[in-house]
Amino acid sequence: MKTTSYSSTVSSTSAEPAPVAFAVERWTWLSKFSVSAVVAGQVLLALAPLVLDAGAIDRLTTLYIYGILALMWNALAGYAGLVSVGHQAFFGLGAYAAVRIADAGMPPYLALFVAAVVVAAAAIPLSSFMLRLKGGEFAIGMWVVAALCHLLVNLDGLVQGETGTSLISMQQVPTETRRLATYWFALAAMAGLAWCVFGLLRSKVGSALQAIRDSQEAAASVGIQVLPTKRLIFVLSAFGCALAGALWLATAVTFQPKTYFSVxxxxxxxxxxxxxxxxxxxxxxxxxxxxxxxxxxxxxxxxxxxxxxxxxxxxxxxxxxxxxxxxxxxxxxxxxxxxxxxxxxxxxxxxx
Incomplete structure (x- = not known):
């Protein structure tokens, strides 16, 4: 365990207590045990379909999707201070992009991942405008973006307005194969994104994000690149929410805009x-x-x-x-x- 010590002394009279040293540490026995337990738990969850019934597998898949959404929104609001009430935009766009890409002939599960990448790429230019807004302006702006995305998706002839459509190529996959593949995909996505956030928070980016959350002006004054740092976490949250939307589509198969773009x-x-x-x-x-x-x-x-x-x-x-x-x-x-x-x-x- 790596520690750095800083000692503090006052005077040297015999009646005074011994000097105190302060050790800065990151890894403790408890944290090492916790990380090991998390890894072991993820391995056990990967093996869970061997003993669980179909209903339990479906419910756990839903839990993993919820976990992705919670992790992504917390990364954005909890660490960067960007409170969004319109992140359903990325959730819905992830499902819509998966429908579109799969309809073009791509295998369905590859389409789920590619759809999230496409949405994340679209979030880069969007961030140039949205991240200039602060506080309530950003929150309302994201809600407007979500409403606009909903309207634009309704105009697509493939979607047929609120009637919606289906991920046809996914329907061609045998039910049991689809259930297991979606389960493992959702588990891998949640675990991967959780470890990604973990790594970011342990890096200089994590410290920069929290400094920006506390005060953008103070963060900029000490040399932190505010906009690029906020853009990184914004795009990551867009990718995660889009992947969650695509995974939800894999479980439901059908796509209706009003459901996926719902607040x-x-x-x-x-x-x-x-x-x-x-x-x-x-x-x-x-x-x-x-x-x-x-x-x-x-x-x-x-x-x-x-x-x-x-x-x-x-x-x-x-x-x-x-x-x-x-x-x-x-x-x-x-x-x-x-x-x-x-x-x-x-x-x-x-x-x-």
């Missing part, structure tokens, strides 16, 4: 991140699991279920503004995954 997807992202803990690495995953559990138990209740979600979100905002994991981390100092640094005090003997 409910951003509402789900907000709920998962706020309940789990915005600005924490573990929080979005915890929020996704809680949301998944609530949806599984009460999803059939219709409007009552949506009202319940809203009430739960309000209660968390009032009583636990840092979310579940944010509150635990704040009160206990517990950090499972080493995305930041910790300051540890070390007593030194006077003989040192």
């Amino acid at each position: 409910q997807w951003t509402a789900y992202m907000l709920f998962m991140v706020l309940v789990g803990g915005i600005g924490t690495y573990e929080g979005p995953i915890i929020g996704a699991i809680l949301f998944f559990a609530v949806e599984t138990a009460f999803g059939a209740a219709g409007v009552t279920y949506l009202i319940g979600l809203g009430l739960v979100a309000v209660l968390f905002a009032l009583l636990l503004p840092k979310g579940v994991w944010g509150t635990i981390e704040c009160r206990s100092g517990l950090q499972l995954l080493p995305v930041g640094y910790r300051l540890r005090t070390v007593r030194q003997s006077r003989m040192d």
